[in-house]
Amino acid sequence: MQLRNRIALAPMAGLTDVPFRTLAWRFGVGHMVSEMVASKLDLWHTQKSQLRREALPCAAPTAVQMAGNEPAVMAETARRLVDEGAELIDINFGCPAKKVCRRAAGSALLGDLDRVAAIVETVATAVAVPVTIKTRTGLVVDDRIGAAAVRAAEQAGARMVVMHGRSRACKFAGAVRFAAVAEASRDLSIPVLANGDIDDAQSAVQALEQSGADGIMIGRGAIGQPWIFQELAGAGTPTLAQRLHIMCEHLDHMHRFYGLQQGVRIARKHIQAYLQRLDAAALVPEFMRLDTAFAQVAWLSALTEATILEQQQRVKAKPPLAVNSLSC
Secondary structure (H helix, E strand, C coil): CCCCCCCEEEECCCCHHHHHHHHHCCCCCEEEEECECCHHHCCCCCCCHHHHCCCCCCCCCCCCCCEEECCHHHHHHHHHHCCCCCEEEEECCCCCCCCHHHHCHHHHHHHHHEEEEEEEHHHHHCCCCCEEEEEEECCCHHHHHHHHHHHHHHHHHCCEEEEEEECCCCCCCCCCCCHHHHHHHHHHHCCEEEEEECCCCHHHHHHHHHHCCEEEEECCHCCCCCHHHHHHHCCCCCCCCHHHHHHHHHHHHHHHCCCCCHHHHHHHHHHHHHHHCCCCCHHHHHHHHCCCCCHHCCCCCHHHHHHHHHHHHHHHHCCCCCCCCCCC
16 A cells, blocks of 8 residues: 555544544645544444544545454454445554553553454454554553564554654653664564654654654644645745634534534634644633634634734835945
């Protein structure tokens, strides 16, 4: 399977939904994976599960991430996902969230490498599409369990590995250790992507240099700036006016995708991230108080119009360049 390029968007529950992934694909991301889907079959028909599994017709391959700890159940989930159109199955061995680890899933499985191998092998045998995994460096900072886990996963049939450069214990705090990712890159014959604290061109280059990985996966660094994929491709940053229009488009898509009531709640975290990226964090409390879709749209539209008008007035206010005659 050929990916569009070597820059991927990480699956993040509650963030990288259909509206966000639509923007990321438009701005040039090479690979995307859906939000994490629980492999519990009794949750299959819930609205949350259905929304997370919804595919983007514009993007390829259609990749869905799932989490769980029972190989047979995960294999059945994978078969259902493929029947719905999934072209790639990603298995989560990296989530450090308590509610996931309490169920012996996500990064908790790094404590049981036999089960990691069994899950990958069972799922890979059950479906005729590539199976990939996302994991961490280990359970704690100094162990090397992550490297052992990805070797086991490759032997069991995994076709690509993404490694976040932190341990389960670190969650998202502390320095990223790409040296551990480099060990995986040296050991494996399948592609390895480096993940962790990549939010601009400089950090992307550093991640590649320090990890020796085949590519990168960007997670939180893309929230509030889906155009980062365009920037990394050398196409430049959208103007302030363009970024505000992207925010308006994103807001409208969230309202339409989730419905007006749920869309209002989902929109808050995304617009907050945009405003913080624009050095306008002082406006966040004002937006957070808005409780209807109409109010959110009106507020953001007014901000966009006022900002564009201010920029236009600044341009007009600049004095003409004085050019004196020159005698020689």
